Amino acid sequence: MAKIIHEQKKCIGCGSCAAVCSDFWTMEDNGKAKLKGAKEVGDGIFELEVDNIACNKEAASVCPVQCIKVK
Numbered sequence: 141m142a143k144i145i146h147e148q149k150k151c152i153g154c155g156s157c158a159a160v161c162s163d164f165w166t167m168e169d170n171g172k173a174k175l176k177g178a179k180e181v182g183d184g185i186f187e188l189e190v191d192n193i194a195c196n197k198e199a200a201s202v203c204p205v206q207c208i209k210v211k
């Protein structure tokens with residue numbers, strides 16, 4: 141099991157994650173990226189446990205502010 145962590149408060153809304161991994165990422169009306177199905181764990185940090193990291197490693201690598209982590 142892997143965990144995707146998104147520090148949404150650091151997100152600058154560039155949309156790179158949604159462009160390379162639209163199955164997991166979308167852009168919200170507030171201009172920030174959203175990890176689909178993730179739960180907020182506090183202070184603008186969202187987590188999602190997945191069996192397959194799929195394209196999330198690429199989403200993390202293209203993020204210019206590195207607010208996406210795959211563990």
